[in-house]
Amino acid sequence: MELRSLRQFLAVAEELHFGRAAARLHMTQPPLTQAIQKLEADLGVSLFERSSRSVALSPAGAALLPQAEQMLAQAQGLSALVQAAAKGESGRLRLGFVSTVGYGDFPRWLRGFRERYPDIALSLREATLDVQLPDFASGELDAGFIIHAPGACPPGFERLSIASEPMVLALSSELVLAAQSSVSAQQVLALPLVIFPRAIAPSLFDAVLGFYQALGESPRIEQEAIQMQTIVNLVSAGIGAAWVPASVQAFGRAGVSYKPVSGAPPTCETSLIWPRDAAPTVRRFVDHIAAQIAA
Amino acid sequence: MELRSLRQFLAVAEELHFGRAAARLHMTQPPLTQAIQKLEADLGVSLFERSSRSVALSPAGAALLPQAEQMLAQAQGLSALVQAAAKGESGRLRLGFVSTVGYGDFPRWLRGFRERYPDIALSLREATLDVQLPDFASGELDAGFIIHAPGACPPGFERLSIASEPMVLALSSELVLAAQSSVSAQQVLALPLVIFPRAIAPSLFDAVLGFYQALGESPRIEQEAIQMQTIVNLVSAGIGAAWVPASVQAFGRAGVSYKPVSGAPPTCETSLIWPRDAAPTVRRFVDHIAAQIAA
DNA sequence: TAAAAATACTCCATAGGTATTTTAT
């Protein structure tokens, strides 16, 4: 069974005349007759009822006609389909993201991307970098938003910086410090910390650690927690203070005050990362996000 | 675009190895490599990312894979599909029928046919013979149930007799005749008639007419009507009496009495008719009905 | 260096062309 046969069948079925059908196929009548005979033999049925004066579809031919039309149309569309896929205009994109990016412009960017590339199926997964990396390795993830120490980038990945910002101190509103407009480095040293485990985001952890080391001190880690939401809740409960990206202030929380720290507070960077050999859908996404940032 | 190319693509996509794919296709590796190159050129994309050590699907290839699978499966199924159509086990069947057959075994037969041939799409149209004939001529009808004078058959049609029965007289229950168990021919002559127009069913009309002519008389036609239901309603309203097939008694009507007529009352026959060159679905239907009658 | 894909060429199967015959209106 070849599509050529179906094209020939379709021409004859529509013209109901071997001569005209052959002309339409840019061939002559005898080989067309033979081709149809061969198709009939292949399928084990007669497709036309013919006399020397007329050609009509047989019941089998009538059954084949819509199928042939459909298959030929599908074949026709294949080229456009695969080219769209090659250009990254269709396919799928599996995104990882850390919880904090969910609050900024990210949702709006996603919506814009969906509208511009409706044939790309998006799937989202909230995950920290340490969870994303194995997923990248096993090919289950195409790109991810992460928060990390400035300039860092996992090996084998490319990176697009979304935002770079100082970290601020989140502390319980009940502390006297909360009345000040800012906090000094010395005051920070005295506060017990709620912080994400080093295993989760080593570069960011080290950036915070660096702040203390620059002052010849070590942080007093009271509690470890992973989700930003959890950390803020623990701060609210008075367990300790926490370094958080300045943008986290935007989604406040009753009982928590955010204070800039004077001197040289640690900074962090939000980036989109993707494997160096990523598929074109990923490039489309990166380009789209880059354009959004520029705008 | 030929299915051969898709088969080759599918083999490589599944094996991810040109050598093994070639073996599966019962060919050697070099022409397969060339065939894939040609397919890629046709589609204007690269379908595989290959090195001398590994073959992987490109995004375009990933997009093509499900399409190729679907088209090849469809091509696979074509043979069975058209053979079923050729044997009359799939397709469509457009049936005409006169209202009276709707009351007998006809609905049960139809249900049985539907169950046995679920791939034949049935469509039904209630129509008298004079309406059915042009539909047959224009190819809009495949077979029809009609009531006609015994033995008659339109030219170019084949016929399967369903039932042959005498006609009985339907008359208003208020007439004194209605008290008798039967009516004599002489008594019939006096009654005004409600009858279908000759144009609708000439053979049947003539059969009724023959009853009167055999007695040297003519019927007194009070009113013409087409639908059997209408005729019975008019009888009930006292407009006149009517000759109806004996089977019509089964669906009675308040105010109407059915009486056998002594002597030689007109008879009528219910038949299934179909054009002599009918499609196999029609043969299936005829055979099915014939088997039902025999049972 | 070895496994696998890519090239270079050769061949033949078959799609298609030309000439003619058959058939049915």
Place this chain on the structure above:
DNA sequence: ATAAAATACCTATGGAGTATTTTTA
């Protein structure tokens, strides 16, 4: 008598084979 499908036979394109080279893990 004629239009159109079928048959017979021929040609040549391109799909597949064999031998070899190139590539990279």
